[in-house]
Amino acid sequence: MTEVLSVSAVQMMVNGEWIDAGDGATMDVINPFDGSIVAAVPKGSRSDAKTAIGAAENALPAWADTSPDERAALLFAGIEKVREHQKELAKTLSMEQGKPVFEAMGEIHHFLHGMTFYAGLASKIRGAQVPLPPDMGKHSYGLVLKRPVGVCGAIVPWNFPITLMGTKIGPALIAGNTVVVKPASTTPLTTLRIIGLFNEAGLPAGVLNCITGPGREVGEELLQNPVVRRIAFTGESGTGRRVMEIAGPQFKRITLELGGSDPMIVMPDADLKKAISGAMIGRFWNCGQACLAVKRLYLHEDIHDEFLAGLLKKVGTYEVGDPSTRPEKPMLRMGPLHTADQRAEIEEQLADAVNRGAEVLIGGKRPDKPELAKGHFFEPAVVTGVPHDAKLVQDEVFGPVLPVFKIKDLDEGIALANDNQYGLGSSIWTQNLTWSNQAIREIQAGVTWVNQIHYGYDELPFGGVKASGVGHEHGPEAVDYYLEKKGAVIGGLA
């Protein structure tokens, strides 16, 4: 076990206590940088998941009855504890996920911002008083009451394990629900540590639990167990389908935040410097492993060559390497892909495009540095001439490869943007209000950013259309998914 983890939890948190898997099974967490074992965590089973669900069920009545101010105070206390430990947490996250430490620090900050946003909302949840027609009784009125849904399952992927946990536990807890978190098997460590800190900060036992183990076991118990009334899932669209199959027939409240293939359209009047920087961060942050990454770039023919030249220059400043270090300026660090499978998939998608006539303008191969041979490194690539029906365009490309297309006008850009099964994010870069309005109206996506990098703001609802999902996270709107609305009528007062 490494130094950073010497004080960390490597057990599961259930009912306020650290526990092992019932059968003692463990699974290793591997560092994507060098293949070393970072730590081992319990390989939980269905029976362990049942124990956690039971703990959340027992804790529910008291938590639902806790005043909103008190809930908020406990969350703020947890937030402060996480803040105190943020450096250690960022290092752990980098080691288990592979992202550079400064990106991991950004993720912890995003989590803290989101949790603070929700803790502040705890006392602002309100129902309604509704005047009713007098036919059934004069002076009658209706009430809309909001009550917690119950035990919630939060199923989280590996690419942003901490922010995506926050988008679930923040709204769930302030609304008076109890939660069982299931992190991805490859990124449980920072999650366990953070959940431990919230429990240490005073959350009552059983309010916030964490179970580690395979999706097919632990995840599916959350989907199947009738005590769990709400499933918040982030992950691949294929897994989302399975979530629907199992949890849907039980009428659970389900939100699915799934894959994406965000288009970015650059018009001739755009601020090219800003747009190039937007494409860089959009495509290559987190080694391209982001749901809302810029996965297709559409450049107007008037600025195509200038933009591409500027972009290639910038992409050339990436230096793949040890995520715990930073290269000398102006070079930028890119860590490894998360797993060997992840890299193999990218290589396959790129090879398919090349076989169909695409040209790789930069990168697109494993680095030939022997010291990086044990990591899943891949040099960031920019590609042109990709047929629009190629996998590199139509499937989700979850790594640092960017296909670029020339468009003659916005109509063509929007038509190509919409020629995809996904509809998560999208952006247009222009000073022209008519063009930006057209893009906002016509691009089939959950979000359109105008002259802005693709980013999930805590303040604004975020969710996909088409194969990108169902429902929203973020914003005050997300809290509604964790509340039952009950109507009541007060009559007979006349």
Ligand code: NAD
């Ligand atoms: P994944 O679907 O493989 O796994 C996500 C989570 O589901 C993990 O915790 C996994 O253990 C669990 N799981 C797997 N099988 C399960 C099952 N049968 N029942 C219940 N749970 C199960 O996804 P991933 O590879 O971890 O994450 C990457 C994907 O997530 C990408 O497609 C990405 O676009 C998507 N994503 C979407 C958003 C968004 O907000 N739309 C955000 C981040 C990532």
